[in-house]
Amino acid sequence: MPLAPGGLLQLSPEGLYCPAARAWIDPWRPVPRALITHAHADHARPGCGEYWATGMSEGILRERLGAEIKLLPVDYGQLHRIGDARVSFHSAGHVLGSAQIRLEAGGESWLVSGDYKRCADPSCTPFEPVEADVLITEATFGLPIYRWRSGAEVAAEILAWWRSAPDRPSVLFCYAFGKAQRVLAELHRLGVSEEVLLHGAVDRLMGPYREAGVAMPPTRPLAQLERGADLAGRLLIAPPAAHRSRGLGRFAKAQNGFVSGWMAVRGARRRRGYGRGFVMSDHADWNGLLQSVRASRADQVYVTHGQSNVLARYLQEVEGISAEPLEGHFEAERFDDDDTPTS
Amino acid sequence: MQAFAALFQQLDGTGSTSAKLDALEAYFRRAAAADAAWALALLLGKRRRRLITGRRLREICLAGTALPDWLFEACHAQVGDSAETVALLWQQRPDGTDDRCESSSASLEDSLALWMEEHLPRLAALQGEAQAEAVQACWRSLPADQLLLVNKLLSGGFRVGVSTGLVTRALARSAALDEALVAHRLMGGFTPSAAAFAELTATAGQNETLSARPYPFFLASPLEPGQLETTPPDNWQLEWKWDGIRGQLIHRAGGCSLWSRGEELINEAFPELIALAEQLPQGTVLDGEVIVWHGDADQPEPFASLQRRLGRKAPSRNLQKQCPAAFVAYDLLEEQGVDRREQPLLQRRARLETLHRQWAGLQEEQGEGRLRLSATLKLASWDQLNALRDQARALRAEGLMLKALQAPYLVGRKRGHWWKHKLEPLRLDAVLLYAQAGSGKRANLYTDYSFGLWNSEGELVTFAKAYSGLDNAEIRALDRWIRAHTTERFGPVRAVEPLQVFELAFEGIQPSKRHKCGFAVRFPRISRWRTDKPASEADSLASAIALMEQQL
Numbered sequence: 090m091p092l093a094p095g096g097l098l099q100l101s102p103e104g105l106y107c108p109a110a111r112a113w114i115d116p117w118r119p120v121p122r123a124l125i126t127h128a129h130a131d132h133a134r135p136g137c138g139e140y141w142a143t144g145m146s147e148g149i150l151r152e153r154l155g156a157e158i159k160l161l162p163v164d165y166g167q168l169h170r171i172g173d174a175r176v177s178f179h180s181a182g183h184v185l186g187s188a189q190i191r192l193e194a195g196g197e198s199w200l201v202s203g204d205y206k207r208c209a210d211p212s213c214t215p216f217e218p219v220e221a222d223v224l225i226t227e228a229t230f231g232l233p234i235y236r237w238r239s240g241a242e243v244a245a246e247i248l249a250w251w252r253s254a255p256d257r258p259s260v261l262f263c264y265a266f267g268k269a270q271r272v273l274a275e276l277h278r279l280g281v282s283e284e285v286l287l288h289g290a291v292d293r294l295m296g297p298y299r300e301a302g303v304a305m306p307p308t309r310p311l312a313q314l315e316r317g318a319d320l321a322g323r324l325l326i327a328p329p330a331a332h333r334s335r336g337l338g339r340f341a342k343a344q345n346g347f348v349s350g351w352m353a354v355r356g357a358r359r360r361r362g363y364g365r366g367f368v369m370s371d372h373a374d375w376n377g378l379l380q381s382v383r384a385s386r387a388d389q390v391y392v393t394h395g396q397s398n399v400l401a402r403y404l405q406e407v408e409g410i411s412a413e414p415l416e417g418h419f420e421a422e423r424f425d426d427d428d429t430p431t432s
Numbered sequence: 433m434q435a436f437a438a439l440f441q442q443l444d445g446t447g448s449t450s451a452k453l454d455a456l457e458a459y460f461r462r463a464a465a466a467d468a469a470w471a472l473a474l475l476l477g478k479r480r481r482r483l484i485t486g487r488r489l490r491e492i493c494l495a496g497t498a499l500p501d502w503l504f505e506a507c508h509a510q511v512g513d514s515a516e517t518v519a520l521l522w523q524q525r526p527d528g529t530d531d532r533c534e535s536s537s538a539s540l541e542d543s544l545a546l547w548m549e550e551h552l553p554r555l556a557a558l559q560g561e562a563q564a565e566a567v568q569a570c571w572r573s574l575p576a577d578q579l580l581l582v583n584k585l586l587s588g589g590f591r592v593g594v595s596t597g598l599v600t601r602a603l604a605r606s607a608a609l610d611e612a613l614v615a616h617r618l619m620g621g622f623t624p625s626a627a628a629f630a631e632l633t634a635t636a637g638q639n640e641t642l643s644a645r646p647y648p649f650f651l652a653s654p655l656e657p658g659q660l661e662t663t664p665p666d667n668w669q670l671e672w673k674w675d676g677i678r679g680q681l682i683h684r685a686g687g688c689s690l691w692s693r694g695e696e697l698i699n700e701a702f703p704e705l706i707a708l709a710e711q712l713p714q715g716t717v718l719d720g721e722v723i724v725w726h727g728d729a730d731q732p733e734p735f736a737s738l739q740r741r742l743g744r745k746a747p748s749r750n751l752q753k754q755c756p757a758a759f760v761a762y763d764l765l766e767e768q769g770v771d772r773r774e775q776p777l778l779q780r781r782a783r784l785e786t787l788h789r790q791w792a793g794l795q796e797e798q799g800e801g802r803l804r805l806s807a808t809l810k811l812a813s814w815d816q817l818n819a820l821r822d823q824a825r826a827l828r829a830e831g832l833m834l835k836a837l838q839a840p841y842l843v844g845r846k847r848g849h850w851w852k853h854k855l856e857p858l859r860l861d862a863v864l865l866y867a868q869a870g871s872g873k874r875a876n877l878y879t880d881y882s883f884g885l886w887n888s889e890g891e892l893v894t895f896a897k898a899y900s901g902l903d904n905a906e907i908r909a910l911d912r913w914i915r916a917h918t919t920e921r922f923g924p925v926r927a928v929e930p931l932q933v934f935e936l937a938f939e940g941i942q943p944s945k946r947h948k949c950g951f952a953v954r955f956p957r958i959s960r961w962r963t964d965k966p967a968s969e970a971d972s973l974a975s976a977i978a979l980m981e982q983q984l
Contacts (some may be wrong), residue, residue: 152556231509232503232506232507233497233499233503233507233520233524234507234510234511234520234521236520236523238526242524276816313681353520354510354511354512354516354520354875355444355513355516355580356511356513356516356871356872356873356874356875357875357876359444359872359873360873360874360875360877362447364446364447365445366444375524376524387596396506397508399503402502403500404499404502407500
């Protein structure tokens with residue numbers, strides 16, 4: 090279902106477009122002005138004229154899109170006038186610096202949720218409920234089979250798993266940006282103070298988190314580990330793309346696990362060949378999605394990403410909220426697979 | 433029950449064979465005999481009785497969670513397994529998740545045997561509301577991970593990645609017994625009980641009689657290049673690889689029986705072979721092929737004829753006449769009540785030939801060829817091997833078997849003694865037309881494909897389905913392509929743009945009235961993704977028919 094013409098937001102070939110602000114939100118192609126919800130690769134792409142994003146995401150955006158990009162940092166809750174629109178960024182609780190973007194013009198307000206979660210995460214600011222007339226929400230985990238436990242509980246499981254193998258290394262696969270730091274911050278809260286090894290892709294993103302003051306155990310990039318070092322009982326955090334790669338040859342005897350919302354389903358874990366699955370996601374679970382939709386008090390909801398059909402139908406039929414899946418480039422962007430940069 | 437649940441988690445959570453073996457062995461050592469017996473039966477897949485259908489569990493779950501039916505469907509598509517979908521959705525019930533104190537008559541502390549023999553059958557025996565309430569009470573008493581296990585046991589869908597061989601080895605180790613002995617004691621079925629388990633793990637007796645049981649089959653491995661050249665062809669017995677089903681024909685004091693390779697007793701389906709067994713001397717066990725073969729014919733009938741006989745409890749006289757079964761014997765495992773498996777094949781074969789001669793001498797008109805010797809073939813040198821193999825098709829055989837003449841009859845698949853050398857498969861290039869998501873490991877991934885060939889009007893007609901042959905990277909790439917090129921959806925099936933060409937390999941091709949294209953292929957699988965070929969250059973029905981005619 091396309092967006093009605095004349096609305097505050099429209100769907101253009103470049104992505105979601107706000108004519109009043111002459112700006113695109115998380116565009117798929119280079120545009121003159123991009124408003125960025127967060128720094129994951131499927132939301133922030135290179136080549137745009139200027140980027141509006143939260144100050145907290147600046148470090149990661151420059152790391153990923155180039156140090157020289159023109160970036161206008163904003164604070165959460167600050168109201169900006171862009172063109173004829175009033176625009177504000179609100180914490181989404183997804184990863185460091187992630188935002189929901191609210192736009193208002195001509196007496197109409199829209200909220201673009203970006204990716205978000207509602208459970209506590211010591212590595213980023215919590216989700217802020219925001220009201221708007223129209224809501225565009227994600228639905229990556231928009232099925233009732235997805236129900237998260239707290240990050241602290243899952244981290245305790247991870248710690249027990251790590252400690253259960255003192256005679257060999259443990260490799261924990263996590264998405265490099267967001268999940269890895271969340272796990273580290275949770276481990277710190279559980280009193281872990283020993284050094285954790287990091288794959289290069291994870292290590293590169295640690296700076297902004299350290300600068301933001303997120304407390305985590307000491308870490309060391311794998312490349313700086315001396316040759317022949319004893320790996321027994323060590324924990325390595327690596328991105329899923331490194332699973333079964335040659336680079337981890339020294340960890341051939343390690344136990345391994347994957348931290349992801351997808352791990353809620355047994356077949357999904359077995360297909361990827363991970364020993365243990367830890368169910369922890371940086372997206373909202375089913376109840377989190379429903380709660381957020383209700384809290385937005387929106388009269389109209391558009392659903393993108395993942396289970397958009399299912400969530401829209403449920404909102405419509407069971408919750409009595411006018412809702413439609415938003416067809417677009419979103420579907421191809423998120424795929425239930427290891428190399429998806431998010432979740 | 434908790435110990436078994438922990439074992440399930442351990443087995444499910446590792447891909448390492450040695451870790452699985454250790455976990456199994458440790459479980460068998462510690463568990464009470466009655467529990468170990470049930471665990472064994474479940475792990476071997478010998479007790480997959482469905483106590484409550486998946487559909488009923490789903491009803492009970494939906495009644496308790498107040499979720500709409502279509503939403504269950506959407507979830508099932510993602511999970512690929514009913515029992516697991518129910519387990520996951522049960523957490524969404526409105527009355528919360530922290531009421532595990534509710535008293536259910538079944539407790540996690542109870543033994544596996546108690547669960548299997550009392551708790552679960554009791555749930556199954558109830559009906560209607562009473563059953564729904566009892567099942568829900570049971571679910572409420574369980575943590576989420578064990579709820580999955582209980583649902584699997586209830587719905588008869590319990591499976592975990594361990595092979596029969598691995599379980600047998602672990603059991604043998606835990607009881608310090610010879611693996612082959614345990615394998616033999618397990619043949620022909622195992623009914624779980626403490627007594628049966630004690631018998632299974634008892635110290636080997638001096639004159640242990642396993643008279644009621646068939647022998648474990650010895651299995652061949654696919655021939656690997658370079659395995660034969662170091663030995664002269666004379667060291668090997670060559671036979672056709674028959675296209676029937678493997679069977680063990682037994683005449684002992686206890687009676688006559690015919691066992692399939694899957695350890696099913698198939699006496700009822702093949703009364704003429706039981707009659708044949710009765711004509712053999714008592715104390716005889718033959719290994720061979722069950723196949724349809726007319727008395728005066730030079731070659732057996734195609735596998736499709738045998739299929740008409742399989743699974744028929746009481747075949748009519750007419751069917752027995754149309755599709756007469758024969759037993760093509762290739763080995764003698766027991767003679768005069770003595771286990772001959774330790775003898776080299778050379779001697780067993782000589783005894784088998786004598787036995788066959790004696791039997792044939794007693795028959796009028798050669799007993800209509802009901803017992804046949806699997807012919808041995810001559811080969812002057814290895815470079816003629818493939819030429820010989822290629823004659824198999826004319827005899828409706830699948831290829832060649834090569835058996836070392838000095839080898840004893842071993843248990844299971846032991847490489848180096850028996851090789852199978854199959855015919856090159858037939859191949860056609862076909863166009864991908866439909867795709868459906870798989871289940872289990874392949875849930876939510878489009879891995880079940882239907883393919884078409886061109887007819888003379890320039891339309892694509894479906895002719896085969898294939899599920900295997902692509903590697904994981906190809907599966908992922910194709911899944912993405914399918915999602916992006918769907919033209920229509922029919923429930924779980926997607927029609928895709930007819931653009932992708934795949935080379936399909938298959939073992940045979942036969943006329944079929946049930947298939948729209950007019951023929952059916954055996955064991956179709958993908959052998960190559962022909963990214964180099966446009967759809968217009970895929971094969972036609974005419975080329976398939978030409979292949980079929982070449983074969984007949």
